[in-house]
Amino acid sequence: MAVSPTELYHTEFVRSARAVGVLWGVCTVCLAVIQVVVLVQPSWVVTTETTAPTSGTLGLFQVCVQGDWPGPDCQGSSSPLTPLPAFQTPAVLVCVSLGAVWSSAACLLLFRFCHSAAVFKSCGWLQLTAGACLSLACLLFLDSWDCAEMRALCGDRVGSFQPGNCSVSWVFTLALLGVLDSVILATLAFVLASRQDALLPPETKEVIPGLLTSA
Incomplete structure (x- = not known):
């Protein structure tokens, strides 16, 4: 049985769309x-200046200070699921972004x-929401540096958008890459949504509604 060009085109289109969709899903x-x-x-x-009184890293939930132990001494809030007081809003926004991506x-x-x-x-709308929340979390994180945790780690020169003896580390850079990826x-x-119909030839657009109606 011969296959018409329309059916062949439609089959190849579906295969290509599925391949790109799988890559997009991964x-x-x-x-x-x-x-x-x-x-x-x-x-x-992370602390950058060697003259700083302490050396360590800081995240949304913990402050880790280098000590005499093989690993850093990490301290945070009383609950492991509660962010540091100054970074509660950025942590919530990252959680919302994470929920949108998983959705x-x-x-x-x-x-x-x-x-x-x-x-x-x-x-697409969920991923745009994720990117917007993550970018806002990064901005609010920089704006929240004037806090006790940052001053204890980075010195008294810290302020909003001023890291003092510290600088942003690889996790912050990874967050920015997450915004771009989103x-x-x-x-x-x-x-992909727009090309589902735009790439189909006119005769295929007429055949498919007819098949849907008959089904």
Whole structure:
């Protein structure tokens, strides 16, 4: 039985869309893992000057000071799930961003039940929300440096957007990369959603509604 060009084109389009969708889904899961690291790692800030009275790192939940022990001495709030008082808002925003990313990853299961374009658009908005929350968390983190934890680690010169004897560490850089990744994945999701119909030839657009009606 001969296969028409329309059917062949449609089959190749579906295969390509699925391949790109799988890659997009893997990158979405990787973004979620990155955000978990950003949330729990106490290395948003690190001391840089050798003349500083103490040496260590600081995160949303803990302050870790280098001591005589093989590992750093980390102290935080009374509850392991409670962020430091000065960084409660950034921690909440990172959690919201993480929830949005994992929700977009969970939406991959909806491809079996919903139209692909609708799923991609939903995931795109979720990822844009994740990027916006994470970028706002980074901004508020820099604005919250005038606190007791930062002064104890970085000296008295700290202030809003002024790290004193410290500087941002690799976790903060990873958070910024997470913002960029969220924007790229959201853009790709919207592009995939728009191309679901735009790439199909006109005769295919006429055949598919007819098949849906007859079904």
